[in-house]
Amino acid sequence: MNSFLLRLLRSLRFKTKITLGVAVMLIVCGTGIGLILSAMSATALLEEGKKRGQALASGLAFRLAEPLLATDLLQMKNLIDNVHNQYEDIIYIFLIDTNQNVLAHTFSGGFPVDLLQVNLDNRKAQPWLLSTERGPVYDFNVTIALNEKYLGVVRLGLSRSNLDAQIRKQKTISLITTLAIVSLGIVLALWFASTITYRLNRLRKSAEEIVMGNLDVQAGFSLEKNCWEIMDCGRKECPAHGDARRRCWYLTGTLCPNCSVKEYPLKVENCLACPVYRYNFGDELQDLADAFDVMAITVKRQIEELTERESTIREQQALLKTVMDVTPDFITLQDKNLRYTFAGRAFCEYFNLREEDVTGKTDFDLFATEQARRNSREDKQILATGQPLDKEITFKRADGQRWFHVVKVPVYGQDSTIIGLLLTARDISVMKKMQEQLIQAQKMEGLGRLAGGVAHEINTPLGVILGYSQLMMDDIEDEELLENLKIIEKQTKVCRKIVADLLGFSRHTHSIRESVDVNESIREVITLVGHAFSLNHISICHALDDGIPPLFCDKEQMKQVWLNLLNNAADAIGQDGVIFVKSKRDDEKNTAIFSIADTGGGIGKEHLDKIFDPFFTTKQVGKGTGLGLSVSFGIIKDHGGTLSVLSPIPEEYQIEAISQAEHHGPGAVFVVALPLPVAEQTVH
Amino acid sequence: MPKTVCTFFILLLSFCLFACNSEENPVKVSLDKRQEIISRPQPPALTYAYLPQYSHSESFKRHQRLIEYLAEQTGLSIRQVFPDTFADHITMFGEGKIDISFSNPFIYVKLANRYGARAITRIIEANGNAEFRGQIIARKDNAAIQTIEDCRGKSWVAVDPTSAGGYLFPLGLFVEHGLGLRDFKEVVFSGGRQENVILGVYAGLHDLGSVREGALRVVEDKIDINQIKVVANSKSYPGWVYAYSPKIPEEVVVKIREAMLRLDYANNPEHRKILDTARFIGFVSSSDSDFDPIRDLSKKVGLGLE
Numbered sequence: 002m003n004s005f006l007l008r009l010l011r012s013l014r015f016k017t018k019i020t021l022g023v024a025v026m027l028i029v030c031g032t033g034i035g036l037i038l039s040a041m042s043a044t045a046l047l048e049e050g051k052k053r054g055q056a057l058a059s060g061l062a063f064r065l066a067e068p069l070l071a072t073d074l075l076q077m078k079n080l081i082d083n084v085h086n087q088y089e090d091i092i093y094i095f096l097i098d099t100n101q102n103v104l105a106h107t108f109s110g111g112f113p114v115d116l117l118q119v120n121l122d123n124r125k126a127q128p129w130l131l132s133t134e135r136g137p138v139y140d141f142n143v144t145i146a147l148n149e150k151y152l153g154v155v156r157l158g159l160s161r162s163n164l165d166a167q168i169r170k171q172k173t174i175s176l177i178t179t180l181a182i183v184s185l186g187i188v189l190a191l192w193f194a195s196t197i198t199y200r201l202n203r204l205r206k207s208a209e210e211i212v213m214g215n216l217d218v219q220a221g222f223s224l225e226k227n228c229w230e231i232m233d234c235g236r237k238e239c240p241a242h243g244d245a246r247r248r249c250w251y252l253t254g255t256l257c258p259n260c261s262v263k264e265y266p267l268k269v270e271n272c273l274a275c276p277v278y279r280y281n282f283g284d285e286l287q288d289l290a291d292a293f294d295v296m297a298i299t300v301k302r303q304i305e306e307l308t309e310r311e312s313t314i315r316e317q318q319a320l321l322k323t324v325m326d327v328t329p330d331f332i333t334l335q336d337k338n339l340r341y342t343f344a345g346r347a348f349c350e351y352f353n354l355r356e357e358d359v360t361g362k363t364d365f366d367l368f369a370t371e372q373a374r375r376n377s378r379e380d381k382q383i384l385a386t387g388q389p390l391d392k393e394i395t396f397k398r399a400d401g402q403r404w405f406h407v408v409k410v411p412v413y414g415q416d417s418t419i420i421g422l423l424l425t426a427r428d429i430s431v432m433k434k435m436q437e438q439l440i441q442a443q444k445m446e447g448l449g450r451l452a453g454g455v456a457h458e459i460n461t462p463l464g465v466i467l468g469y470s471q472l473m474m475d476d477i478e479d480e481e482l483l484e485n486l487k488i489i490e491k492q493t494k495v496c497r498k499i500v501a502d503l504l505g506f507s508r509h510t511h512s513i514r515e516s517v518d519v520n521e522s523i524r525e526v527i528t529l530v531g532h533a534f535s536l537n538h539i540s541i542c543h544a545l546d547d548g549i550p551p552l553f554c555d556k557e558q559m560k561q562v563w564l565n566l567l568n569n570a571a572d573a574i575g576q577d578g579v580i581f582v583k584s585k586r587d588d589e590k591n592t593a594i595f596s597i598a599d600t601g602g603g604i605g606k607e608h609l610d611k612i613f614d615p616f617f618t619t620k621q622v623g624k625g626t627g628l629g630l631s632v633s634f635g636i637i638k639d640h641g642g643t644l645s646v647l648s649p650i651p652e653e654y655q656i657e658a659i660s661q662a663e664h665h666g667p668g669a670v671f672v673v674a675l676p677l678p679v680a681e682q683t684v685h
Numbered sequence: 686m687p688k689t690v691c692t693f694f695i696l697l698l699s700f701c702l703f704a705c706n707s708e709e710n711p712v713k714v715s716l717d718k719r720q721e722i723i724s725r726p727q728p729p730a731l732t733y734a735y736l737p738q739y740s741h742s743e744s745f746k747r748h749q750r751l752i753e754y755l756a757e758q759t760g761l762s763i764r765q766v767f768p769d770t771f772a773d774h775i776t777m778f779g780e781g782k783i784d785i786s787f788s789n790p791f792i793y794v795k796l797a798n799r800y801g802a803r804a805i806t807r808i809i810e811a812n813g814n815a816e817f818r819g820q821i822i823a824r825k826d827n828a829a830i831q832t833i834e835d836c837r838g839k840s841w842v843a844v845d846p847t848s849a850g851g852y853l854f855p856l857g858l859f860v861e862h863g864l865g866l867r868d869f870k871e872v873v874f875s876g877g878r879q880e881n882v883i884l885g886v887y888a889g890l891h892d893l894g895s896v897r898e899g900a901l902r903v904v905e906d907k908i909d910i911n912q913i914k915v916v917a918n919s920k921s922y923p924g925w926v927y928a929y930s931p932k933i934p935e936e937v938v939v940k941i942r943e944a945m946l947r948l949d950y951a952n953n954p955e956h957r958k959i960l961d962t963a964r965f966i967g968f969v970s971s972s973d974s975d976f977d978p979i980r981d982l983s984k985k986v987g988l989g990l991e
Contacts, residue, residue, distance in 0.1 A: 104724070
């Protein structure tokens, strides 16, 4: 039963509890006080009634002394009749003298002698309560005496019914008044409870709003007058100025002269005498609501700051990720257990992995055991010593040899201990290749200079040998000797040709530049070699653009270039093939493009970079010197143009004849681009 | 805590119950049981009356002790009776309803002349005299009355036509100064009460009044008697007198006289108390001839004594 009541009480709303509590208290106290007061007033009324009866009897006794002394019966009768008639509740009055004679009375039709038997001694407590046919009657016995001389007695009967009626009436009024006061109290309690619970509900709703994520709440009430209105300060720089939601004593750095620089709640000590505090200070609930609002605003600001920071961090993370993903370098981060915590996109793509496949794994999960063991050994050493590692590594893949520059550095935590390992690796294959090419070019340049010098020095003795051998041939008739001399002459010529080529390569020959119809020079060379090529079933097609203006160049050198390129094409074809020569004006680049394509076996990728190197040849020994293409390259370069090779032949350099050739290889095309004369150049 | 609350409620309830429990036990009496009643006759006794110059109560208070003393000393049963007026006093004496009369000398002379009353004793006033005077009084602020002659044409209030000090003696004084009753604007009587004369003058209802000497002291607790001045005093005449009805035997008169003369104001505290209450200090023996000056005065002012 008790637990049921407790449960019931607990389940009641706070407002109901307050109202119920106050109501019970009011009813108990009101009823108690009502009963007590009612009893007290009933007693007082009764006492008052008795005093009134006593006073009437005493007054009458006083007035009766004279007529009693004078034995004036009429006067006596008149006096007692007068009082008797004056008050309805006086039932009787009678007067007894010292001889116990009833001298006067108010009864008609005899005297009730019973009255002479009761209340005879007025020294006993007065009045006596008599029960009569006319209801309860208070009988008062008052002595008439002068100078303590007993003259007689007045007896007065006062009806108690009237007193009882008055008491009942008074009790009813008390009851109604008590009920009215209790009811008023309950209404006030209800109002009081509503006032309190209204403010508590505001707090609760605000709390719920905060739980829902809405921090823009106001649990307290707006102020009737804000601090800047009370102080009339006009200091807009004060943090409290314009802040209607927070009381100024919650704010730090307010600018009133008496304000403390301390924070809440330490500053409140100074606020106690402040007119603003006195005007706006509320009860504990208002304090709670104010503090709640301040808390909400503070939390909101902190959350906003956190959100802003989070957003900044996210942006920076995205930026970092973008940088990490975009960079072609390999970037990975490993923890001190050498598990990958991050792997850049380049790393993942190179090893054909996904980032989530890498994260949390070790080298043993990702690479071959031997490789993983090597890496692990290195990494552990770095973690142990804190010494960064910087190295270049190379390995071969299907698409060729690759070089990487690898840097491994330890990552230090806030406590200056190593918490991981950062690896960056850059693909330096291209750079390595460039380095090789640079070395090759330098080598070639030195070689060319040496060859030019040697050739220049050899050329004169060769001329002497050739001249003298030809002179001797004129003089010698011995057939055998002549034959030998012819061999000397032939080989000397071969040597002179080699020397001439070497001089050409090193551009030690003099060139004569003039306006040359390059198409015409091509045609001349085709005519020259056409017959010889046809013997090997090699046909030459050409499509020359007549729009190409005469170019400023050395015609002989140009013809040598065409001859070299055509010979090279024929050598590539060997037997049965087509050579397609094409010229075209390219106004976009202000150049004249000349291409010589063949249906030969093409050039291996690995040779494409070296094909213009001097003495590089894939031909059989004795078939070529390896100088033709490098000499041509040098001539074109001297003319401000470029010579390049493409293999296999791209679409734009092909014609039907090539694609329909009987022995059709991938072929190669050499493209010569020469700048158009300035006058012909188009301005873009 | 619940224990405390329970105790509180029990106490509160007990208090309420006690507060409510004030019932009285009535005595059963029938008012309907009626019976005609007849008064018992009073036992025979000597009747004693004091000339009603004061209220009955005052008369009773003053003389009750003396009556009790006389009864005790003489072994007689004595009862005080209360005539309403001076005339009643005379009438009742004549009717035999008063055996011993205490009256002023003027009434005595009337009683003696009419009914054969004889003096027993005279009283000695508080001033030590067995004589007394009448006084003419006016308000102190009444500048118009400074001498007896000034009273001409004024309103005069006297005690009673049969009063000695309050009427007869001042009238004699006026006559001596040539003022008759017709010389006053009006002459009214206060019904035999000295106090009423003083109060009437004090209230300004009358210009002058006449009282016996010593009457002013009687009202000093009621009014400021300093507002009253004594315009003139009459001559001294024999004072108040006890007289007896001729039907009373002589030995009874002797007993009474002796008892009266035995009262010793100076030495007996009991006696002093009796005499203080009666407002005099002793008795002197008296005879009828003591009152001849009164008879002369009455004649002089033209008042009949029959």
